[in-house]
Amino acid sequence: xxxxxxxxxxxxxxxxxxxxxxxxxxxxxxxxxxxxxxxxxxxxxxxxxxxxxxxxxxxxxxxxxxxxxxxxxxxxxxxxxxxxxxxxxxxxxxxxxxxxxxxxxxxxxxxxxxxxxxxxxx
Amino acid sequence: xxxxxxxxxxxxxxxxxxxxxxxxxxxxxxxxxxxxxxxxxxxxxxxxxxxxxxxxxxxxxxxxxxxxxxxxxxxxxxxxxxxxxxxxxxxxxxxxxxxxxxxxxxxxxxxxxxxxxxxxxxxxxxxxxxxxxxxxxxxxxxxxxxxxxxxxxxxxxxxxxxxxxxxxxxxxxxxxxxxxxxxxxxxxxxxxxxxxxxxxxxxxxxxxxxxxxxxxxxxxxxxxxxxxxxxxxxxxxxxxxxxxxxxxxxxxxxxxxxxxxxxxxxxxxxxxxxxxxxxxxxxxxxxxxxxxxxxxxxxxxxxxxxxxxxxxxxxxxxxxxxxxxxxxxxxxxxxxxxxxxxxxxxxxxxxxxxxxxxxxxxxxxxxxxxxxxxxxxxxxxxxxxxxxxxxxxxxxxxxxxxxxxxxxxxxxxxxxxxxxxxxxxxxxxxxxxxxxxxxxxxxxxxxxxxxxxxxxxxxxxxxxxxxxxxxxxxxxxxxxxxxxxxxxxxxxxxxxxxxxxxxxxxxxxxxxxxxxxxxxxxxxxxxxxxxxxxxxxxxxxxxxxxxxxxxxxxxxxxxxxxxxxxxxxxxxxxxxxxxxxxxxxxxxxxxxxxxxxxxxxxxxxxxxxxxxxxxxxxxxxxxxxxxxxxxxxxxxxxxxxxxxxxxxxxxxxxxxxxxxxxxxxxxxxxxxxxxxxxxxxxxxxxxxxxxxxxxxxxxxxxxxxxxxxxxxxxxxxxxxxxxxxxxxxxxxxxxx
Numbered sequence: 001x002x003x004x005x006x007x008x009x010x011x012x013x014x015x016x017x018x019x020x021x022x023x024x025x026x027x028x029x030x031x032x033x034x035x036x037x038x039x040x041x042x043x044x045x046x047x048x049x050x051x052x053x054x055x056x057x058x059x060x061x062x063x064x065x066x067x068x069x070x071x072x073x074x075x076x077x078x079x080x081x082x083x084x085x086x087x088x089x090x091x092x093x094x095x096x097x098x099x100x101x102x103x104x105x106x107x108x109x110x111x112x113x114x115x116x117x118x119x120x121x122x
Numbered sequence: 123x124x125x126x127x128x129x130x131x132x133x134x135x136x137x138x139x140x141x142x143x144x145x146x147x148x149x150x151x152x153x154x155x156x157x158x159x160x161x162x163x164x165x166x167x168x169x170x171x172x173x174x175x176x177x178x179x180x181x182x183x184x185x186x187x188x189x190x191x192x193x194x195x196x197x198x199x200x201x202x203x204x205x206x207x208x209x210x211x212x213x214x215x216x217x218x219x220x221x222x223x224x225x226x227x228x229x230x231x232x233x234x235x236x237x238x239x240x241x242x243x244x245x246x247x248x249x250x251x252x253x254x255x256x257x258x259x260x261x262x263x264x265x266x267x268x269x270x271x272x273x274x275x276x277x278x279x280x281x282x283x284x285x286x287x288x289x290x291x292x293x294x295x296x297x298x299x300x301x302x303x304x305x306x307x308x309x310x311x312x313x314x315x316x317x318x319x320x321x322x323x324x325x326x327x328x329x330x331x332x333x334x335x336x337x338x339x340x341x342x343x344x345x346x347x348x349x350x351x352x353x354x355x356x357x358x359x360x361x362x363x364x365x366x367x368x369x370x371x372x373x374x375x376x377x378x379x380x381x382x383x384x385x386x387x388x389x390x391x392x393x394x395x396x397x398x399x400x401x402x403x404x405x406x407x408x409x410x411x412x413x414x415x416x417x418x419x420x421x422x423x424x425x426x427x428x429x430x431x432x433x434x435x436x437x438x439x440x441x442x443x444x445x446x447x448x449x450x451x452x453x454x455x456x457x458x459x460x461x462x463x464x465x466x467x468x469x470x471x472x473x474x475x476x477x478x479x480x481x482x483x484x485x486x487x488x489x490x491x492x493x494x495x496x497x498x499x500x501x502x503x504x505x506x507x508x509x510x511x512x513x514x515x516x517x518x519x520x521x522x523x524x525x526x527x528x529x530x531x532x533x534x535x536x537x538x539x540x541x542x543x544x545x546x547x548x549x550x551x552x553x554x555x556x557x558x559x560x561x562x563x564x565x566x567x568x569x570x571x572x573x574x575x576x577x578x579x580x581x582x583x584x585x586x587x588x589x590x591x592x593x594x595x596x597x598x599x600x601x602x603x604x605x606x607x608x609x610x611x612x613x614x615x616x617x618x619x620x621x622x623x624x625x626x627x628x629x630x631x632x633x634x635x636x637x638x639x640x641x642x643x644x645x646x647x648x649x650x651x652x653x654x655x656x657x658x659x660x661x662x663x664x665x666x667x668x669x670x671x672x673x674x675x676x677x678x679x680x681x682x683x684x685x686x687x688x689x690x691x692x693x694x695x696x697x698x699x700x701x702x703x704x705x706x707x708x709x710x711x712x713x714x715x716x717x718x719x720x721x722x723x724x725x726x727x728x729x730x731x732x733x734x735x736x737x738x739x740x741x742x743x744x745x746x747x748x749x750x751x752x753x754x755x756x757x758x759x760x761x762x763x764x765x766x767x768x769x770x771x772x773x774x775x776x777x778x779x780x781x782x783x784x785x786x787x788x789x790x791x792x793x794x795x796x797x798x799x800x801x802x803x804x805x806x807x808x809x810x811x812x813x814x815x816x817x818x819x820x821x822x823x824x825x826x827x828x829x830x831x832x833x834x835x836x837x838x839x840x841x842x843x844x845x846x847x848x849x850x851x852x853x854x855x856x857x858x
Contacts, residue, residue, distance in 0.1 A: 012646060015649065015650060017672075018653040018657065018676075022653070085642040085643075086642050106645045107649035107652045108649070109656070
């Protein structure tokens with residue numbers, strides 16, 4: 001069975017590191033430190049099975065990135081989980097409306113993230 | 123003609139001159155005045171001229187005979203005693219003469235004593251007859267009813283007036299008793315008294331109610347006198363009566379109207395008085411007595427009308443009275459009236475002269491106590507003054523305008539500086555011109571509630587003379603004064619309030635953003651810490667030593683971030699509550715800034731930003747809290763590094779300028795937009811950059827500003843959007 005590929009887009013190095021370590025046990029983890037980096041990876045032909053995108057990032061933010069992905073027929077079917085540290089009401093609705101499949105607010109349990117990923121990949 | 127007997131003129135008519143002379147002598151001697159003529163025609167001439175009282179007429183005369191003269195006198199009703207003188211002594215002739223109407227017939231030679239008696243009797247009788255004739259005429263013509271009765275009351279004579287008044291003819295009453303007129307309205311005692319009075323020989327006077335023949339009653343004023351035929355014996359009674367029914371009726375009517383007047387005037391609550399021409403009060407109505415406190419006896423003893431006024435008013439009263447009598451209008455009827463007990467009250471006194479057939483009889487007047495009116499006037503005046511003071515004391519501008527035309531009619535003191543107009547300008551302005559032009563067409567707020575005549579308050583803008591727009595809340599009220607509709611507006615300047623409302627809204631927004639920011643900034647490191655610690659706990663047996671070290675390093679770094687964030691929040695909350703205490707000392711700023719830059723250098727390198735330091739100015743000393751100065755440096759230089767893109771450059775220069783330490787931090791980042799420069803030192807304010815989210819709490823620069831102000835320093839920013847920023851911090855140098 002092919003190992004599922006997960007793209008993590010987050011500007012925080014420590015979070016990238018945290019997710020790569022924990023998800024790396026089970027999946028192949030691709031890392032991007034901002035939206036532009038993620039788009040570059042996709043352009044290079046890296047096709048993830050699932051994307052985890054942080055909302056608050058310098059440059060293009062998570063919402064714009066999701067919007068763009070969902071409008072691209074190549075990627076619009078890829079499951080997508082949004083992460084945020086913000087607690088603004090409406091953010092979750094905005095994310096889901098733009099096409100995200102799930103939404104998690106920091107801090108969350110790493111195992112919880114794993115369960116969500118499994119559900120989306122099943 | 124009537125003369126006393128002694129002066130009586132006796133006309134002697136005789137054709138013999140000797141006889142005329144002799145007879146004239148005799149007549150003169152008897153005390154009469156003789157007048158003689160020689161023939162009948164002359165005699166008739168004297169008679170018709172009325173020059174004689176008796177005639178001695180010779181019968182046989184040439185021409186007109188004595189008989190013819192006698193006949194003429196009798197036929198023409200001259201009523202003169204004529205004594206015929208005859209030479210013949212013919213009896214037939216004598217009889218004929220007497221028959222014709224002669225008084226006496228004497229024959230020649232005339233006996234003197236006989237002539238004397240005859241003349242005397244003839245003249246007396248003639249005079250008596252004449253008197254009776256006159257009296258009878260008087261009786262008959264008199265409007266007074268006359269009746270004569272005998273002593274038993276039987277009527278012997280009534281005059282025509284009696285008949286006219288009573289309705290009885292003479293024939294019906296002669297011989298009847300006078301009591302046929304009795305009406306039965308008087309008591310027996312009344313008549314008894316009457317009869318006793320007249321029977322005693324005294325005159326009775328009084329009023330009767332009698333009855334006419336037709337049964338009608340009539341009032342008669344009567345005088346009944348006894349007539350005596352000698353000193354003692356009463357032979358008749360004479361009753362003179364006047365019909366006073368009408369008089370009595372009008373007297374009653376007068377009494378009635380007088381009573382009505384008294385009762386009416388007694389009903390009046392205001393004193394009414396009358397004074398006679400000498401100035402004494404002759405009448406008071408009930409209120410007159412009670413208000414002034416006088417008694418009827420005071421009026422009887424003489425009460426000068428002037429006592430109704432205080433002494434000081436009396437000259438004015440006299441002047442006004444005189445003017446009133448001269449037909450002038452009295453303008454001021456107001457006086458201070460005085461009561462008997464000396465107390466006073468303000469009063470209006472109106473009076474008019476009492477005239478009887480154009481003669482001034484006195485004055486009649488009415489007194490109106492105006493104490494209450496005066497009090498009300500005073501209260502009104504006091505209130506007006508009070509309201510005027512209040513009006514001007516209102517700290518907000520107040521404008522009063524005519525509700526119909528919108529013309530400004532009144533304003534308080536505060537309105538002048540507020541609107542910037544002078545009183546003369548306001549007085550000719552319309553209220554609409556106090557508003558900006560774009561809302562003048564609509565009914566200005568000032569009038570909006572006027573139609574409903576209600577109070578109201580609206581927020582709007584006004585335009586001052588100098589062209590400033592000011593936010594105001596206008597409270598308006600509608601009222602009427604002296605029939606004029608007015609609307610009053612109180613203008614409250616709410617521009618400060620608006621500003622602070624905006625500030626509060628902004629603060630709330632900033633605080634909400636701050637909370638969101640802080641939670642974000644707290645959550646991110648917390649999430650890392652939690653994630654790595656749980657990873658370590660779970661995987662520690664599988665992880666190599668190096669990875670454990672790496673994870674612990676991350677945990678440490680994130681904890682440090684968390685700590686510094688919490689520090690910032692605590693600092694700003696200390697500043698907010700004013701609890702911060704600086705530990706000031708004389709310090710060398712270069713050392714402090716240098717140490718601050720050590721940690722910043724690492725950050726710059728990570729971000730690939732060049733950090734140039736020029737801190738070599740020596741011998742600088744400032745009086746400051748070293749930690750606070752360090753924070754200033756970290757925040758400003760840290761910001762510069764944060765906002766400068768990769769490959770950018772940040773220079774930090776410390777220098778001295780006269781008595782001032784100058785720290786200059788220069789970067790070539792994106793700069794600060796013009797609109798944000800003023801605000802970057804405000805708490806929680808963060809410059810928005812589209813498509814970018816820069817970490818921060820919005821507290822760095824507010825903390826800087828607070829610290830610098832607490833050290834009597836200053837901070838300036840120069841920035842051109844897109845070409846970098848320069849922050850210049852100045853601290854005063856320390857002087858020992």
